[in-house]
Amino acid sequence: MxxxxxxxxxxxxxxxxxxxxxxxxxETMGRKPRExxxxxxxxxxxxxxxxxxxxxxxxxxxxxxxxxxxxxxxxxxxxxxxxxxRVMALLELGSGFHYDMTGAENLRLNAALCGLTKKQTEERYQQIVDFSELRSFINEPLRTYSMGMILRLGFSIAVHVEADxxxxxxxLVVGDQDFQQKCLTRILRMKQExxxxxxxxxxxxxxxxxxxxxxxxxxxxxxxxxxxxxxxxxxxxxxxxxxxx
Amino acid sequence: MRRKNYGFVLRNLISRDFKIRYRNMSLGVFWSLLNPLVMMAVLTFVFTRIFPNVAVKNFHISILSGLVIFNFFSLSWQSATVSIYGNSGLIKRVPLARELLPVATVLANSLHFLIQIGLLVFLALLAGYAVNAYWLLLPVIFALEIVFVCGLALVTSALDVYFRDVRYVVESANTVLFWLVPIFYSFAMIPPEYRSVYQYNPVAAVVLACRAIIMEGRMPPESLLVKLPVVSVSFLALGFLLFRRLQRKFADYL
CATH class of the missing domain: 3.40.50.300 (P-loop containing nucleotide triphosphate hydrolases)
Known part of the structure; x- marks a missing residue:
């Protein structure tokens, strides 16, 4: 537990x-170090x-x-x-993302950094993309994304890592109403688990x-x-x- | 920080470094070949036409072998030294095995090293050198250089978090080493009283071994084949130990 x-x-x-x-x-001049x-x-x-x-x-x-x-x-x-x-920390938007790489490349890198194995990443790849609703944007470089889209990607990875x-x-504040709602539902379900x-x-x-x-x-x-x-x-x-x- | 997927993380970090390096450039990975070729051409011109240098046959191969080995050492050491600072976002926000960052940077550079070794081998064969049994030692020697740089990079990347001066120390050390590694001169030209100093320079040792095998078709000195692995592996061990100690406070200093 x-x-x-x-x-x-x-x-x-x-x-x-x-x-x-x-x-x-x-300090040799006698000034005290700052608190x-x-x-x-x-x-x-x-x-x-x-x-x-x-x-x-x-x-x-x-x-x-x-x-x-x-x-x-x-x-x-x-x-x-x-x-x-296992801890999943979503402490900042887009931490660990690289803006010259595509969404898909960032997804794989980030999933690895968050502790997923290669097999788990490939299994969950489609779920993560679906949850993020980024669709074809997933193959665009991250620098073309809006803040909301970066949040979608980061958050979708975070909830699919299945950390404890x-x-x-x-x-969460950056996402639009619908996405926020979806995230809340997801988090509440995780709590029940x-x-x-x-x-x-x-x-x-x-x-x-x-x-x-x-x-x-x-x-x-x-x-x-x-x-x-x-x-x-x-x-x-x-x-x-x-x-x- | 207690994860079991190091291999997957490492592979992803390496491919990130490799992809980003030449992304959005029209010549892409060809720069890995062009860079040493240009340097080789310039140095060959200077040291055969301006300072006539008769001692070495196939001077361009001699230069290229020195350049490829030194360039890898210098580039990977410098970029790995700032790899912790450069990934401060990851250090402060994502729990991961942090020693993977400098190691991944060195390994990503190793891919370019591999390409350049291919170039060296190609030009050596073109110049008429034949493959011999000692070539089997080449991968081992190059691998040991990679191990050595990893150890060195672990030390300097961790220290660079606490003292940002370290990157400039590394930079200066590389400038000095460019002259103290036999790139455009051969070992034979070094006065005997200084030769013992060169023995303790692993990069020079790699150059020496590589030239002995490719250009002279002989076994590198045995003392070298003992010292190189000992030095490389102990540096790696030292690097890991020191990094482990220093990494606890990384997030506070970035």
Whole structure:
């Protein structure tokens, strides 16, 4: 069974100058090194099969850092991150795509990067193309695509990888209404199959629809966590209700 | 990062590099042949007409063998060094075995290397050199060069994330090496007191071995056949170890 567990996780980004000799000079002159940024500060939560978590907070609150940690793209300074199951991270539109290659070439490359074998890629190729509704555009170079079309391709690959844990970072907003609906249906089905979903978005309605639980962070620290509806209401009101945890 | 489809990923990354390199160009992959031919013509002209150079017969083959081997080394090392930085989108957003990126860049360059080796063999046969039993060693020697560059590239590509200066260090090292690898001179012309220095240069060793086999029809020195694999394989091992350690913080530095 897949799970995601964070125990008192903190992540720090150093702000020291990377110009080694300059730094040496400045520090011998007695200037103190700049304070590091605390991107995440003592975050604890746990997700099991079929559970879904919306991560909310203002820009720079640490939401993307949190997803990067789940995906294993970076490591925490302290605390423990435990992830069981295959992770599919859709953290940015078109990451891993090359704009001089065609949609089909990008599809194969991306499927491989997301962990599919050659056989699985060929088996699912047609399904992915059908889901994306790109049809003949699939053989055009990616630089001719609109943002919406790139989203379609990226998202279609993501849902066909059949990962146990799906991470979405603010990517669904570009698609048109019909495609969004189709994606939502698909994600809800994946949840019923026991997959874990973690979502970052600034669209509260979509988060309410997708996630049962929510985590509100600011400046890396947890402000509130609980049922998605309550946390999103509190976030929009700008304060934590007195009786909430 | 714990995936079992490395081969498929690697193949896709290599074909990406290979396809993109000459896409939208009318001559496409022919540039792989034209580049060394032009260089060969210029160097042959300079070192036979301007600086008459009588020591070597079939000077153009001697030059081309040096050029093909050096060009592969220099191009693949330089492009692989920036491969992590150049794929920062992948490093920051997609969980994958990151050591595949520099290795794929080197291997994509190896395809061009292969084409150029074909050119070298073709011109060598045209110049009248016969195939001999030692030719069987050539693939091994070239493979060892690829292994060596992979090791070197793993080290420099990882360091380049932390210190962007590394790419310029590599660039300068290549400029120096162009003169210190016997491309337009032969080993015989190197004064004996400097020869021992050349022994420790794997690229020079590959050139030496290649010329011995193709142009002189003899077995390369045995000491070389021992040193080359030892150096290449240990560099690869070192590269992997260092890369493993350094890659944990990649996403924070890009």
């Amino acid at each position: 897949p799970f995601v567990r964070f125990y008192h996780v903190s992540k720090v980004y150093s702000r020291q100058s990377r110009q080694f000799f300059w730094r040496f000079f400045v 590091p940024i605390r991107a995440l500060n003592d975050v604890t939560f746990e997700l099991g099969a079929g559970e879904s978590l919306a991560v909310i907070g203002h820009n720079g609150a640490g939401k993307s850092t949190l997803l990067s940690l789940v995906a294993g793209l970076t490591t925490p300074e302290s605390g423990l991150v435990e992830v069981e199951g 844990i799906l991470l979405l970072d603010e990517v 026991g997959k874990i979903l973690m979502c970052v978005s600034h669209a509260p309605d979509m988060l309410r629809m997708l996630c049962e639980r929510a985590l509100w962070i600011e400046s890396g620290a947890v402000i509130m966590q609980g049922a998605a509806g309550d946390v999103i209401d509190a976030y929009r009101a700008g304060s934590v209700p007195v009786n909430a945890s």
